[in-house]
Amino acid sequence: MTSDREGRQFRLLTLHCVLWSLAMSLASGFVGAYLLHLGFGIATTITMYAALLGIRFGLRAIMLPIVRYLGMNKALLLGTFVVAFQFAPLIRADEPLWLCVWILVVSAGECIYWPIFHAANAMCGGGGRRGRQIAFRQMATTAISVVGPVAGGTLLTRMGPGAEFGIATFLCLLSTLPLLWFGEINLGRVPSMRQSVTGADPVGLCAFAADGWMCAGTGIAWSLLLFTTLGSSYDTLGWASSAAAMAGALAGLAVGAAIDRGHRDILSRAVTVGLLLGVVMRVASGWAPWVAFAANALGAAVGGLYVPVLMSVVYDRAKRSGSAYQFHLSTEAGWDAGAILGCLASAAVVVSGAPPTLAVLPAALGVMVIQCCVGAESKTAAVLARNVRVAAQVLPQVA
Numbered sequence: 001m002t003s004d005r006e007g008r009q010f011r012l013l014t015l016h017c018v019l020w021s022l023a024m025s026l027a028s029g030f031v032g033a034y035l036l037h038l039g040f041g042i043a044t045t046i047t048m049y050a051a052l053l054g055i056r057f058g059l060r061a062i063m064l065p066i067v068r069y070l071g072m073n074k075a076l077l078l079g080t081f082v083v084a085f086q087f088a089p090l091i092r093a094d095e096p097l098w099l100c101v102w103i104l105v106v107s108a109g110e111c112i113y114w115p116i117f118h119a120a121n122a123m124c125g126g127g128g129r130r131g132r133q134i135a136f137r138q139m140a141t142t143a144i145s146v147v148g149p150v151a152g153g154t155l156l157t158r159m160g161p162g163a164e165f166g167i168a169t170f171l172c173l174l175s176t177l178p179l180l181w182f183g184e185i186n187l188g189r190v191p192s193m194r195q196s197v198t199g200a201d202p203v204g205l206c207a208f209a210a211d212g213w214m215c216a217g218t219g220i221a222w223s224l225l226l227f228t229t230l231g232s233s234y235d236t237l238g239w240a241s242s243a244a245a246m247a248g249a250l251a252g253l254a255v256g257a258a259i260d261r262g263h264r265d266i267l268s269r270a271v272t273v274g275l276l277l278g279v280v281m282r283v284a285s286g287w288a289p290w291v292a293f294a295a296n297a298l299g300a301a302v303g304g305l306y307v308p309v310l311m312s313v314v315y316d317r318a319k320r321s322g323s324a325y326q327f328h329l330s331t332e333a334g335w336d337a338g339a340i341l342g343c344l345a346s347a348a349v350v351v352s353g354a355p356p357t358l359a360v361l362p363a364a365l366g367v368m369v370i371q372c373c374v375g376a377e378s379k380t381a382a383v384l385a386r387n388v389r390v391a392a393q394v395l396p397q398v399a
Contacts, residue, residue, distance in 0.1 A: 009120070009124045009182055009183070009185065010124040012178040012179070012181060012182050013117075013120060013121060013124060013137075013178070013182070014137050015178040016080075016175050016176075016178040016179055017137055018144055019171060019172075019174050019175035019177075019178075020080075020171075020172065020175040021144045021145055021148070022144045022145075022147075022148055022171050023084075023168045023169075023171035023172045023175065024145075024148075024168075025144060025145040025147075025148025025149055025152065025241075025245070026148040026149075026151055026152040026155075026164070026167060026168045026171065027087055027152055027164055027165055027167075027168035028168075029148075029149055029152065029223065029237075029241055030149075030152050030153070030156060030164070030234060030237070030238075031090065032045055032049075032220065032223050032224045032227070033223070033224070033227040033232075033234065033237055034090065034093070034156070034161065035048070035093065036224060036227060036228070036232065037232065038093060038094045039094070041350075042221075042224050042225070042228070042350050042356060042359075043347045043350040043351045045224055046216075046220060046221055046224065046343050046346050046347040046350070046359075047343065047344070047347050048099075048103070049216075049220050049339075049343050050339075050340050050343035050344055050347070051103060052103045052106055052107055053107075053336045053339050053340045053343070054336075054340055055103060055104065055107040056106070056107040056108075056110055056111045056336055057111075057333060057336040057337065057340070059107055059108055059111045060111050060193065060196075060329070060333060061193050063108075063111050063112050064190060064191075064192070064193065064329075066078075066112065067112065067116070067190050067325075068190040071184065072116055072119075072120070072184065072185060072187050072325065073179070073182055073183065073184050073185070075112055075116055076112075076113065076116045076117065076120070076179060076182075077176055077179050077180070078112060079109050079110070079111075079112030079113030079114075079116065079117075080109075080113055080172070080175065080176045080179065081109075081173070081176060082105060082108055082109030082112070082113075083105070083106065083109030083110055083113055083172065084109075084169055084172030084173045084175075084176070085105055085109075085169060085172075086102060086105050086106045086109065087164075087165035087166075087168050087169050087172075088165060088166075088169060089101040089102035089105060090102055090161065090165055091161050091162055091165055111332075114328075114332050115325060115328040115329045115332045116187070116325065116328075118314070118315075118318070118328040118331075118332070119187040119188075119318065119324035119325040119327065119328045120182075120185055120187065120324075121311075121315060122314075122315040122316075122318035122319045122324045122327070122328070123185055123186070123187060123318075123319060123324050124185070145241075145242075145245040146242045146245045146246050147242070148242075149237070149238040149239070149240075149241035149242045149245070150238045150239060150242045151238075152164060152168075152234075152238055153233075153234040153235045153236070153237055153238025153239070154234075154235060154238065155167065156234040157233075157234045157235050187323075187324045187325035188321075188322060188323030188324055188325050188326055188327075189323060189325075189326070190325065190326075191323070191325075191326045191329065195326065196326055196329045196330050196333070197330065199323075199326055199330070200330035200331075200334070201317055201318075201321060201327055201330065201331070203313075203317060203373050204313075204314050204317050204318065204327060204330070204331045204334075204373075205330055205331055205334040206334070206369060206372075206373050207310060207313060207314060207331070207369075207370055207373035207374070208314065208331040208332065208334040208335040208338070209334035209335060209337055209338035209369075210338060210365075210366040210367075210369035210370045210373065211310060211335060211338065211366065211370060212334070212335035212336060212337065212338030212339030212340075212342060212366075213338035213339065213341060213342035213345075213362070213363065213365065213366035213369075214275070214338075214342065214363045214365075214366030214367055214370070215339060215342070215363075215366075216338075216339045216340075216341075216342025216343045216345070216346055216362075216363070217279070217342055217345075217346050217359065217360045217361070217362055217363030217366075218275075218278065218279065218282065218299060218360060218363045220339075220343060220346070221343075221346040221350075221359040221360055222282055222299070222360050225282070225285075225292075225356055225357055225359065225360070226240065226292055226296060228356075229285060229289050229292045230292070240292075240293060240296050241296075243293075243296075243297055244296045244297050244299065244300030244301075245300055246300075267305065267309055268309050268371055268374040269371070270305070271302060271305045271306045271309055272367055272368070272370075272371040274298070274301075274302035274305065274306075275302055275306060275367045276364055276367055277298065277302075278295060278298050278299040278302055279360055279361065279363050279364050279367070281294060281295035281298060282295045282299070282357060282360040283357050283358055283360055283361055284357075285357055286355040286356065286357030286358070287355075309374060310370060310374070313373065313374055314331060318331075338366065342362060342363065342366065345362040346359040346360070346362060347359070349361070349362070
């Protein structure tokens with residue numbers, strides 16, 4: 001693939017991400033809060049997310065023949081199109097049938113969408129600019145996320161779920177337009193389920209599994225706890241999420257260039273400290289509610305540093321693997337497995353009768369595993385760089 005075509009496809013993916021992020025920030029961040037508002041408990045809601053992820057994990061065996069038949073580009077469009085309709089069933093989620101429809105639509109669409117999306121990102125970027133590319137995209141999508149939560153909270157409060165989820169569905173469908181001009185991309189062959197397991201990259205798999213485990217606590221469980229801490233107000237949750245998104249955008253831009261200068265290992269240690277501090281502050285918010293605002297802002301700021309560090313590791317390894325799709329099929333399965341177990345651990349803490357904010361505490365284990373994975377990739381990158389320098393010195397002598 002030429003650098004010009006890579007650049008064009010990267011820009012189209014970025015435009016897709018911006019539109020997609022606007023839809024998700026408008027509605028997706030409120031789904032858990034909306035389920036709580038319907039009367040589901042915190043533990044029940046977390047368990048529903050675990051069920052959704054479990055179905056998504058199992059559907060991959062059915063999805064592979066579809067991807068093989070359609071090709072990567074059409075399958076990506078299909079996944080985006082299916083996920084766009086995830087919000088409509090939520091309007092009647094108090095009825096078991098429509099709640100199950102929501103779970104099935106999200107599971108089916110995302111098990112097609114995410115492996116192809118990440119594989120495409122891996123192949124359309126890099127070349128010493130990986131950190132800045134991820135940081136730039138994250139800043140663009142996070143900047144959109146500053147506006148989305150405020151608008152989402154206002155829509156839910158003033159106009160109800162019909163307007164909120166209807167607009168989000170339209171924006172999701174709009175995000176498919178850049179993908180129409182994306183063209184085909186070589187992401188490697190579509191493997192069998194057995195091949196995706198036996199050929200899994202151990203570092204990438206562990207990194208994504210640990211990320212899933214961590215996100216179950218700091219993402220899924222925390223969003224529910226934050227909503228209750230803020231008085232179950234959509235408006236307040238929207239403003240808190242927007243303020244946090246701004247912190248994340250500024251942090252992400254700074255870290256991207258540093259990764260490209262070879263400072264990923266140093267940054268990862270700082271990010272690890274920040275993530276652990278964020279977990280501690282979230283737990284402490286159960287005894288001092290005002291800490292919830294600070295913990296939310298810190299979590300987003302550290303997330304702005306963390307995402308470029310993690311994804312630069314994963315995307316670089318995917319591109320080197322020679323089969324980016326197979327790589328991300330395996331790592332996405334790892335993420336699901338980690339998130340399922342993390343959700344069950346958080347739900348168990350809530351059910352146990354312990355203070356609810358302790359449901360975030362298991363996420364600390366995921367933070368430590370991620371740090372080990374980033375360190376392993378840094379060693380690999382150093383070896384590759386040394387080999388390139390040796391080859392550059394030897395070749396002129398041979399010639």
